[in-house]
Amino acid sequence: MKILMFGRGTIATLYGWALEKAGHEVEFYVRPGRAATLGSLVDLQIRDGRARRGAAVVQHWPITLREELTARHDYDLIVLSVNHDQLDNAIGFLSPRVGDATVLMFGNVWAEPSAVVSRLPGDQVVWAFPGGGGGFTGSTLRGGVLKNIFMGFCEGSNRTERYQTVRALFKDAGFSVSEQPDFRTWLWIHFIMDAGLLTQGLAVGGQARLVASREAVKQSVLLVREMIPLVQARGGTPGRGAALISRVPAELLGFLLHRLLAGKNLYSFIMEEVERTGHMTRESAGLYARDVLAEARRIGFPMPRLASLETVFAL
Numbered sequence: 319m320k321i322l323m324f325g326r327g328t329i330a331t332l333y334g335w336a337l338e339k340a341g342h343e344v345e346f347y348v349r350p351g352r353a354a355t356l357g358s359l360v361d362l363q364i365r366d367g368r369a370r371r372g373a374a375v376v377q378h379w380p381i382t383l384r385e386e387l388t389a390r391h392d393y394d395l396i397v398l399s400v401n402h403d404q405l406d407n408a409i410g411f412l413s414p415r416v417g418d419a420t421v422l423m424f425g426n427v428w429a430e431p432s433a434v435v436s437r438l439p440g441d442q443v444v445w446a447f448p449g450g451g452g453g454f455t456g457s458t459l460r461g462g463v464l465k466n467i468f469m470g471f472c473e474g475s476n477r478t479e480r481y482q483t484v485r486a487l488f489k490d491a492g493f494s495v496s497e498q499p500d501f502r503t504w505l506w507i508h509f510i511m512d513a514g515l516l517t518q519g520l521a522v523g524g525q526a527r528l529v530a531s532r533e534a535v536k537q538s539v540l541l542v543r544e545m546i547p548l549v550q551a552r553g554g555t556p557g558r559g560a561a562l563i564s565r566v567p568a569e570l571l572g573f574l575l576h577r578l579l580a581g582k583n584l585y586s587f588i589m590e591e592v593e594r595t596g597h598m599t600r601e602s603a604g605l606y607a608r609d610v611l612a613e614a615r616r617i618g619f620p621m622p623r624l625a626s627l628e629t630v631f632a633l
């Protein structure tokens with residue numbers, strides 16, 4: 319398969335590498351003028367959750383950057399993994415250039431998913447979310463991929479041939495796919511979990527401090543708990559996981575989440591690399607809470623706990 323990763327960001331590079339290793343032809347679209355600065359080599363210092371014990375990968379990886387994309391391209395798949403506030407712009411650029419490619423939406427979304435992709439041909443859009451992460455320092459990529467990725471359906475999308483092809487692409491590359499039928503709600507719940515953790519991280523002076531404190535992790539659970547009804551108010555249908563967050567004592571949830579975040583596992587390693595590389599600035603981390611609070615205010619939904627931390631995440 320011929321694959322275009324949109325941008326040469328963290329997720330695009332991690333999964334571009336994994337897909338190229340699985341035998342596909344992978345290229346990166348970067349903004350005009352960026353190829354020379356980015357260079358055609360990435361230093362990978364990552365861990366691969368598909369291998370035993372998340373084996374380390376240290377490799378100089380030559381990549382192909384493209385600064386141009388016309389509608390007459392021959393890519394089978396375009397992987398769109400940009401920050402949620404960059405989606406509108408990226409899709410505006412892509413919409414007249416999609417051609418016959420499948421577009422894989424592969425990152426955070428907080429707006430209405432069907433509205434986000436409304437300028438793309440609906441039957442060419444497939445939804446997924448990465449199970450990996452990290453960040454760049456210069457041309458060195460630190461982080462990793464978990465074995466699992468998430469896929470699912472938003473309004474108007476379903477188990478089409480294109481969906482099956484993308485699913486098979488990842489499975490054949492050694493990933494396991496966790497299928498979430500109501501992907502719209504899944505994306506929103508994931509987003510508020512990011513918002514809770516990132517906001518509390520900002521409140522205590524960084525994700526490393528958050529992870530070191532069971533109390534701070536518990537506070538992030540309370541933030542997420544407050545946000546779940548907002549997802550419902552927007553028409554989402556939070557399932558069992560969200561019900562657990564709402565009902566299980568925060569002390570216990572804080573304890574369990576703290577164990578996951580502070581434990582020696584690939585997920586906590588990846589989150590440490592996000593922090594260590596400075597991938598999230600104060601501004602980008604605060605964006606999650608700003609967007610959640612803006613939506614709450616837009617629909618008149620009270621969110622006192624989050625609002626009380628506004629000075630922490632305001633611009």
Ligand SMILES: NC(=O)C1=CN([C@@H]2O[C@H](COP(=O)(O)OP(=O)(O)OC[C@H]3O[C@@H](n4cnc5c(N)ncnc54)[C@H](OP(=O)(O)O)[C@@H]3O)[C@@H](O)[C@H]2O)C=CC1
Nearest residue numbers: 325326327328329349399400401402404408425426451452
């Ligand atoms: N990093 C992580 O640990 C994780 C990230 N995610 C999610 O995955 C998504 C991608 O994140 P991540 O890879 O970290 O983000 P990055 O900021 O690392 O990468 C985004 C890339 O997209 C490029 N880009 C954005 N808009 C355009 C455009 N219009 N034209 C050309 N290039 C563009 C950016 O280029 P430029 O620099 O020129 O703007 C940048 O290279 C996000 O939704 C994020 O929340 C999910 C799990 C973990």
Ligand SMILES: CC(C)(CO)C(=O)C(=O)O
Nearest residue numbers: 426451512516592597598
């Ligand atoms: C790691 C983080 C918060 C930042 O990129 C992220 O985007 C995610 O896990 O969804």
